[in-house]
Amino acid sequence: xxxxxxxxxxxxxxxxxxxxxxxxxxxxxxxxxxxxxxxxxxxxxxxxxxxxxxxxxxxxxxxxxxxxxxxxxxxxxxxxxxxxxxxxxxxxxxxxxxxxxxxxxxxxxxxxxxxxxxxxxxxxxxxxxxxxxxxxxxxxxxxxxxxxxxxxxxxxxxxxxxxxxxxxxxxxxxxxxxxxxxxxxxxxxxxxxxxxxxxxxxxxxxxxxxxxxxxxxxxxxxxxxxxxxxxxxxxxxxxxxxxxxxxxxxxxxxxxxxxxxxxxxxxxxxxxxxxxxxxxxxxxxxxxxxxxxxxxxxxxxxxxxxxxxxxxxxxxxxxxxxxxxxxxxxxxxxxxxxxxxxxxxxxxxxxxxxxxxxxxxxxxxxxxxxxxxxxxxxxxxxxxxxxxxxxxxxxxxxxxxxxxxxxxxxxxxxxxxxxxxxxxxxxxxxxxxxxxxxxxxxxxxxxxxxxxxxxxxxxxxxxxxx
Numbered sequence: 001x002x003x004x005x006x007x008x009x010x011x012x013x014x015x016x017x018x019x020x021x022x023x024x025x026x027x028x029x030x031x032x033x034x035x036x037x038x039x040x041x042x043x044x045x046x047x048x049x050x051x052x053x054x055x056x057x058x059x060x061x062x063x064x065x066x067x068x069x070x071x072x073x074x075x076x077x078x079x080x081x082x083x084x085x086x087x088x089x090x091x092x093x094x095x096x097x098x099x100x101x102x103x104x105x106x107x108x109x110x111x112x113x114x115x116x117x118x119x120x121x122x123x124x125x126x127x128x129x130x131x132x133x134x135x136x137x138x139x140x141x142x143x144x145x146x147x148x149x150x151x152x153x154x155x156x157x158x159x160x161x162x163x164x165x166x167x168x169x170x171x172x173x174x175x176x177x178x179x180x181x182x183x184x185x186x187x188x189x190x191x192x193x194x195x196x197x198x199x200x201x202x203x204x205x206x207x208x209x210x211x212x213x214x215x216x217x218x219x220x221x222x223x224x225x226x227x228x229x230x231x232x233x234x235x236x237x238x239x240x241x242x243x244x245x246x247x248x249x250x251x252x253x254x255x256x257x258x259x260x261x262x263x264x265x266x267x268x269x270x271x272x273x274x275x276x277x278x279x280x281x282x283x284x285x286x287x288x289x290x291x292x293x294x295x296x297x298x299x300x301x302x303x304x305x306x307x308x309x310x311x312x313x314x315x316x317x318x319x320x321x322x323x324x325x326x327x328x329x330x331x332x333x334x335x336x337x338x339x340x341x342x343x344x345x346x347x348x349x350x351x352x353x354x355x356x357x358x359x360x361x362x363x364x365x366x367x368x369x370x371x372x373x374x375x376x377x378x379x380x381x382x383x384x385x386x387x388x389x390x391x392x393x394x395x396x397x398x399x400x401x402x403x404x405x406x407x408x409x410x411x412x413x414x415x416x417x418x419x420x421x422x423x424x425x426x427x428x429x430x431x432x433x434x435x436x437x438x439x440x441x442x443x444x445x446x447x448x449x450x451x452x453x454x455x456x457x458x459x460x461x462x463x464x465x466x
Contacts, residue, residue: 003058003365005234006311008165008242008265013367016264018233023061025232026051027224027262028119029241032069033103034088037110039286039301039316040271040278044238046302047268047310047368049116051236053400054364064119065227067220068107070100070126071203071213083213086202096203100124110288113298115402123223125214129205131222132214135256136193144255145193148184152194152209154251157187164250165265166243191248193218217248224261225253235262239269272315291321299403300325306370306401328403334381335394335405341386349385356380357393364400377401417463421452425461428454 003016018024028048031037037045052062071085085096092099104124111118125132136152139145144158156162162170170189192215197204204211224232230253237246246265253261270277273284291301304324308314345353356376363373377397380390391406398405417425428443447454447463455462 001058001361001365004367005264005266006367008267019231023063024055024234025228026062026064026234026236027228027232028064028066029220029237029245030066030068031107032084033100033107034084035103036287037107038278039288042110042114042288043271043305043314044268045111045116046114046305048236050368050370050400051266052117053402054368057364057400062120065121065123065224066119067223068104068122068124069216069219070124083203113288114302115299115404121227125219128219128223128226129214131226132218133207135218135222139193139252139255142255146186147209148182150182150196151192153185153190154193154255155186156189156251159251159254162189162251163247165247168243191215191217217245217252221249221252230257230261231259232262234264234266236266239267242267268310269313272313274317275315296321296325297328300328303328303403306374308371310368331381331405332407335391336408338386338391338394339388341388343385343387345385345387345389353390353393360397417452421447421450421463425454425463429461
């Protein structure tokens with residue numbers, strides 16, 4: 001079945017043609033590990049994970065590379081200000097290495113909590129300094145870079161076109177529209193490949209230009225080239241990376257080998273909070289642990305992200321999370337009903353189930369249309385007859401959804417019941433077996449007084465907190 005993605009490079013939805021028919025090569029821009037990842041950041045990781053899962057659902061093998069930026073990302077895209085790692089290190093009175101290790105660990109924990117698969121290759125920028133240096137040397141040799149007293153800059157005027165992703169036209173830009181921090185720059189849009197370090201700079205390496213450190217953009221170009229080659233299938237990231245970071249990656253690649261590195265550029269939109277921007281000043285910057293601390297399964301947030309296309313803004317509210325939590329409970333309960341069902345399906349019903357499966361497949365292949373895909377998940381769950389075949393289909397859908405639809409919430413609730421209550425439940429069970437129904441009723445009342453409800457079901461005893 002054909003797969004379609006919206007390609008930022010061409011500004012349209014296109015049929016996917018991989019370079020290799022068996023393996024898809026993907027590069028994803030990972031976090032700058034100086035602070036916790038917000039739920040807005042993690043929305044991008046969720047859509048990237050869905051991309052992986054959709055490709056695997058279609059039978060492809062994946063070679064996925066993601067970077068961890070632990071140096072080189074300045075606080076301004078205009079090549080000014082402190083390195084974010086150093087700024088955080090000063091604020092927290094730790095070394096940059098300690099900061100990187102701490103926030104990388106927290107980021108990986110968030111990925112695990114959201115059932116996000118780890119890319120096949122994780123690249124920490126500080127481990128690829130030599131590859132970056134070689135890349136810069138080649139750009140200088142090709143005439144696309146020049147040296148000033150403070151940095152090595154990429155000369156955008158040497159390109160046939162700059163602004164392929166964002167559509168920016170340098171000739172139409174007003175003079176002074178972008179501040180030239182370094183007066184030695186030839187063009188306002190020239191960007192730093194390598195930055196000469198001040199004496200007191202904590203993170204710096206030997207280079208032909210003295211003690212220095214890499215610019216932000218060069219790391220992704222060097223690492224994608226190292227592991228995926230000069231040309232690969234898909235590059236992903238948040239929409240905020242289009243006008244600067246990804247634009248400059250393309251510029252670097254064209255300067256090096258004359259090629260745009262990825263054939264398909266796929267970007268995720270912003271997450272809003274209560275209809276507005278997420279910001280520290282508004283006090284509405286939320287982390288995944290904030291959702292967990294309110295008692296929600298973290299996979300509720302994953303399911304919430306499916307309520308809108310990854311290309312559309314999504315509005316986070318606690319009411320929406322609460323509603324999604326209830327939806328996840330109903331999905332899991334619906335799965336259990338089919339798992340325990342004993343209904344036989346006739347030929348017409350078998351055909352309906354086959355159509356549901358095909359429609360789900362078409363939806364995920366249509367630019368990862370998860371809201372539409374969910375409609376077929378619900379159609380399967382609400383199927384009148386309860387059959388293990390439908391439960392098996394829901395498990396197949398969950399290889400893309402990754403919401404652990406087969407978890408039994410009732411079983412989990414029972415596991416968390418205090419020992420005192422479980423002992424009373426066992427005594428009641430024995431009383432019923434001995435046909436001492438009066439004693440069994442008294443034990444039920446005692447359990448109720450302690451704040452719990454006991455139910456007799458076909459699957460056995462279920463205990464719930466009132």
